[in-house]
Amino acid sequence: QSALTQPPSASGSLGQSVTLSCTGTSSDFGDYNYVSWYQQHPGKAPKLIIYEVTKRPSGVPDRFSGSKSGNRASLTVSGLQAEDDADYYCSSLAGNKDLVFGGGTKLTVL
């Protein structure tokens, strides 16, 4: 059982926006702002798309944005494209310094 909770599936139509959630306890997020999001296509390694809650690594489109409020982190994908069809995982540096992951959300682009 994953420490962080993500809905198993989500969907959105081409061009629309979708927000994926990642929830946990206050201990799961600690007093840090070290929430990351990863995108994983079938048979591929995960790819970092958001770090430190809101920041994007170089090369990641600004269609991807992150936020956090209380014990809930969110990833918003705007202007959905076909290539956004993938699994998305959140992770957080917990209060005890452990790195915890969510179970992942399968995003389907309709």
Next chain:
Amino acid sequence: QLQLQESGPGLVKPSGTLSLTCTVSGVSIASSTYYWGWLRQPPGKGLQLIGLIYYSGRTSENPSLKRRLAMSVDTSQNQFSLRLTSVTAADTAVYYCAYMGPYVASFSSWGQGILVTVSS
């Protein structure tokens, strides 16, 4: 450009030892100020952090695996390794090595992954 490549047996017998090596290119482990990590993903399931290792050999292990886990680093070969003992079918997974840097608590570079099956 940083690249990581996992290597090792794809099949391990139950109660045996799983041993993997990650070869790093493009960056010297010895000069890195960040951690290197092992993660795994059972078929159809989510990601699990196995452990982290620093160039000095300092490690941080997942508490649920600590009793069976050993990690090491060989800076002369620019490699780091994983040994997991007393494996069962529950250890069947794709194993990834990854670089936890330059962002805190985030893996910015990953190996392609290696499927390790525990079966007799």
